[in-house]
Amino acid sequence: MTSSQVRIWTFQHAIPIGSRILPALEGLEQNPYPGSGGDKEKLDAGEGREIFRIYIARTFTAFYSLDTENRIVRVHEILTTEQAHKKYGRL
Numbered sequence: 001m002t003s004s005q006v007r008i009w010t011f012q013h014a015i016p017i018g019s020r021i022l023p024a025l026e027g028l029e030q031n032p033y034p035g036s037g038g039d040k041e042k043l044d045a046g047e048g049r050e051i052f053r054i055y056i057a058r059t060f061t062a063f064y065s066l067d068t069e070n071r072i073v074r075v076h077e078i079l080t081t082e083q084a085h086k087k088y089g090r091l
Helices: 021-027 081-088
Strands: 007-009 040-044 050-056 060-067 072-080
Touching: 021 050, 021 060, 021 072, 060 081, 072 081
Parallel strands: 007 072
Antiparallel strands: 040 050, 050 060, 060 072
16 A cells, blocks of 8 residues: 555544654555564454554554555554553453
């Protein structure tokens, strides 16, 4: 997927100004798939669903899915890493 082919849907108004969150999410335009680097991971969501997570600046965790047909990255939730572990356990 290239940046011209991907749209990122997120709640930009809820992202703190100057944070590393938005640049990290924009980076998903170039490469949304896990690989070397270790900050992205595919999670076992069951029932044929593909959910991914990305760690951002060792502080935040964003959960997202890919609509490859329409070339869309959908960000479902952004939490602090501590909140993510409390809510979902250590996935």
